[in-house]
Amino acid sequence: MSVVHTVLESPCGPLTLVATDGALSHLYMTDQRHRPPEEDFGAPGDPGDAPFAETARQLAAYFAGELTRFDLPLALHGTPFQRRVWAALQEIPYGTTVSYGELAGRIGSPGASRAVGLANGRNPVGIIVPCHRVVGADGSLTGYGGGLDRKRRLLAFEREVAGTEEQEGLF
Known part of the structure; x- marks a missing residue:
């Protein structure tokens, strides 16, 4: 290897x-x-x-705000559950968020929001597999391996580019 x-x-x-x-x-x-x-x-x-x-x-x-979905060959190693979560993360539309519970439902495990959060935290390729798009049930920013400030800036940047929120000077 x-x-x-x-x-x-x-x-x-x-x-x-x-x-x-x-x-x-x-x-x-x-x-x-x-x-x-x-x-x-x-x-x-x-x-x-x-x-x-x-x-x-x-x-x-x-x-630069010109790419909303990555297309790269990835070698992601994790449990089958983690890989399901990581695949589902890639389906979250640019500029939007989903809750951990909603993501758990999307992968067919509606009671597994905590497990989804753990798998999300182990995402090996942040930004590219957009784990920053997952938020708490009340919309709050909870957890991000790169830090909550980065998560906040990434989400605000995507919303600005997508035209769903006005922000300036994020990056």
């Missing part, structure tokens, strides 16, 4: 991208919860190589 990484500057701060066998497997923000030690990121990779170059291109388009 080949594991390599690179660091990409973004409006959210430096993002560490990790690729496993040529597919993006992790995206880590600084000070992220569940961030492993850097020695687990593999050898330094060439930012111009796959999948880093395409990930950088799509992230730049996202932060």
Whole structure:
């Protein structure tokens, strides 16, 4: 198994991208919860190589307000339940939010909102698999591996781009 990484500057701060066998497997923000030690990121990779170059291109388009859905080869490793949650996250429309309970219902486990929250927190590729779009039942911002300030800014940015909320100076 080949594991390599690179660091990409973004409006959210430096993002560490990790690729496993040529597919993006992790995206880590600084000070992220569940961030492993850097020695687990593999050898330094060439930012111009796959999948880093395409990930950088799509992230730049996202932060420019030109991309609302990522299309990248991903190597996501988790339990079957986690993978169901991560797949459902990718179906949440840009600029909108759903509650943990609503997401649990969407995957056929209506009583599993806490388990959905745990799986959401273990999402290995935040932003790309948009776990920031999940909120508490009352609409409150609860939990985000990259920090609540980043979650708030990502949601406000998407709402502004989608035309559902006026905000300025978010990134």
